Structures are given as C-alpha cells and as structure tokens.
Amino acid sequence: MWTLVLNCGSSSVKFALLQAESGETALSGLAERLGSPEARLVLSQAGQKTESAHPDASYAEVFALLLAELEQLGLREQVGVVAHRVVHGGEKFSAPALIGPDVLESIRACIPLAPLHNPANLAGIEAAQASFPGLPQVAVFDTAFHQTLPPVAYRYAVPKEWYTEHGVRRYGFHGTSHAYVAQEAARMLNRPLAELHLVTAHLGNGCSLAAVSGGKSLDTSMGLTPLEGLVMGTRSGDVDPNLHDYLARQAGLSLEVVTDALNRRSGLTGLSGLSGDMRQLEEAAVQGHAGATLAVEVFVYRLAKSIAAMSVALPGLDALVFTGGIGENSAGVRAKVLNRLGLLGFALDEAANDAAVRGVAGQIGRPGSTPALVVGTNEELMIAREAARLLTPERPGSQQLGSNTLRAVTGGLA
Incomplete structure (x- = not known):
C-alpha cells in the first residue's frame, strides 16, 4: 500500500x-x-x-x-x-x-x-x-507529539481562566520532525530510544527545540503559536509581552500591525534588513555586511542559550541533534553553537562538521565529548x-x- x-x-x-x-x-x-x-x-x-x-x-x-x-x-x-x-x-x-x-x-x-x-x-x-x-x-x-509535556512546561503564569476557558497554554510544533530525528538519533547511537535523553533542534525558516526523554517530549520552545521561542527566518521568537502596548502608545501601531510584523518582518529578516535566508546572510556576513553579521550572531546566541535551558527538562543529556534546512546544512551555525556550549560537554570536530552538509548525517563532536549529531528530517x-x-x-x-x-x-x- x-x-x-x-x-x-x-x-x-x-x-x-x-x-x-x-x-x-x-x-x-x-x-x-x-x-x-x-x-x-x-x-x-x-x-x-x-x-x-x-x-x-x-x-x-x-x-x-x-x-x-x-x-x-x-x-x-x-x-x-x-x-x-x-x-x-x-x-x-x-x-x-x-x-x-x-x-x-x-x-x-x-x-x-x-x-x-x-x-x-x-x-x-x-x-x-x-x-x-x-x-x-x-x-x-504537529502538536500531538508535545501532548506529553507536563503542566510545569505547558502552563503560562497567567489567570487560570485563560487556560480553562480559552486554551491559553504552550502547545509546541514541528512534532513529526522532532519525533523522527529522535528515532534516527537512537539508531545512529545504537542505543534504545527509551533510554535516551536528547535535545532536538529543528532549524529552518521556522525553528524550534524539544527536550525528548525516552521518546517523549518534555518541553519545547514554541508555545501557544509558532511565534514563541527561537529567532526564525521572519518570526521574532521571544519578545517582551508588553511590546504591543508600548508600540501602540509610542508609534500608534495597532495590534494587528505589530502581530503581522512579528510574524512576517522580524527574525533574521528584521535584524539583517537583508534576508531571512541563512545562506545569504552567512555569505553577506563574510563580505562585511553589519546587519547580516548581527542577525547570524543573535540567532546563534539565542539558540545556544535556549539549548542550555532546554536541557533542564532532562535527567541528563545524551546528545544534541541538528536538523532542518539550517541544522542540516550550515556548518558555520553548528560550529558557533557548539563553541558556546562547552559547559554541557560539547567539543566540535571541525572536519566532521564541515563534511555534514547536503544530506550527509553524522556525529560532529570530538570523541569523548557529548555527542552532537546531524540528522536529516523526513516529516513526510x-x-x-x-x-x-x-x-x-x-x-x-x-x-x-x-x-x-x-x-x-x-x-x-x-
């Protein structure tokens, strides 16, 4: 069939x-x-x-x-x-x-x-x-995989009736991708998925992390909508929730205008003033484009900070898994991220990292370090x-x- x-x-x-x-x-x-x-x-x-x-x-x-x-x-x-x-x-x-x-x-x-x-x-x-x-x-x-989140991970610190009457909570997205690459990571590590504790990083135009323990999602970076969390191609990720009110008062912007800008004109696009495509930004940064350089560095910093935070949901960290268009193909982003995560035991193998592009999967950490894997996702x-x-x-x-x-x-x- x-x-x-x-x-x-x-x-x-x-x-x-x-x-x-x-x-x-x-x-x-x-x-x-x-x-x-x-x-x-x-x-x-x-x-x-x-x-x-x-x-x-x-x-x-x-x-x-x-x-x-x-x-x-x-x-x-x-x-x-x-x-x-x-x-x-x-x-x-x-x-x-x-x-x-x-x-x-x-x-x-x-x-x-x-x-x-x-x-x-x-x-x-x-x-x-x-x-x-x-x-x-x-x-x-997309949200089903994250229905195993405990209340401490999915509840917002807002009035209870917002949750009970309107469903205001963290749901998470990219569930099929996170589930797939967790299974593939277990195969690559030759260990049962049931005993693994992973942070999976789906990095594309949309980006999210998941803390996966025993094949179940315990936390994730996206929330009520796909706008929460990491810096993305056109989405801002986390911002001060009072931003809407501030811009309404200072710039006369409506709720709809601010929300649209946070979804469509922010993230890498807004920071760089150039593009939301990481490939273009990395090339422009090499040529000295200040906006592109800032966008890449903010993306990397926020990502590394969030990976460290996501590991708190796990009893231990067996591996970090990169996937998605950026995760699978940007050796530069992966290198910058791992170099910021030495406190978690990561150490980059530069040759292996440089080789893991265009569909090549593998381990990109040095022997003896916390494993960092590149895994191609296959949501279909x-x-x-x-x-x-x-x-x-x-x-x-x-x-x-x-x-x-x-x-x-x-x-x-x-």
Missing part, C-alpha cells in the same frame, strides 16, 4: 507518495503560489524534476493534476491512504486521527489557535476527499508511518480498526 502525504499551506501543497515501511518514494512535489498568475507545479520522480506553470491554480486543480500523474504512473489504484499534516490539534489530539465529521469540526475549532495554518489544512483535506473518494484520510498533528515519512500505525492492526502499538469502525469514522467511504 502506498501512502499519499499532503502538507497544505495557504498558497502551496507539498506532497509525497511513499511506502511507510521502506521509505521508498515514487513521486513527490510542490505546488506553490496557488491562486496567483505565478502558480506552478514541480514534480520529482525517479530522480528527475519537471516544472510546469498553472496560472491561478486552486487546490482542486492541483489534486486533479496529481491524480492524472498517478494514473500515468499506474499508481492511482495502489494508493491506500491519504495522510494530512495538520498544524494545530489543541489538547484533543495526542495521536493521529481518522478524519470524519467530528475530527473536521475539531480542526476547525482550533482555527483561532492557528489562523494561518488550520484553514489551509482544512481546504486541502476537503479537496483530497473530493479527489480520492473511498480512501481513508488521516490527520497527523514520519506522517506516513503514523498513518500506518493507526490503520494497521498488526503493527505493534497500533490502534486496531475493523472495517465497521473505518466505515463509521470515514462516513461510509472505507
């Missing part, structure tokens, strides 16, 4: 058709800038990429194109399940869920917690249901595995679902 994994954003659809067990990928791609004249579809198959323009394409048109491609490859009838990345599941979902009316309503109820993400996820689900009638559809939540594979674990009775730890249950939850489609 092939699993079709879908990650639907506000103007994009990322997808992959793969085998949950082996990770074999038959087709992957990205439809971006949907709804605009520049909309395009990029397909990758058997190591070959093709790109085509589809002006003003909608979700439905993207799925029609995807169906046609699957038919051409002879794979349409072999798709057994559609698995969706859903950003926010609130407190209700600590595991994947078969999508039916109740699950859709719960995802919709979380829109106030993720107004930029959950509506796009819902639109993608509805388009997929129309394009793939008869197939079970599974939601895999993790989502496929989570869906398979839910649907396959014989899979260890899976939830057994008979045909009657499938039919009930999927509205008679199974």
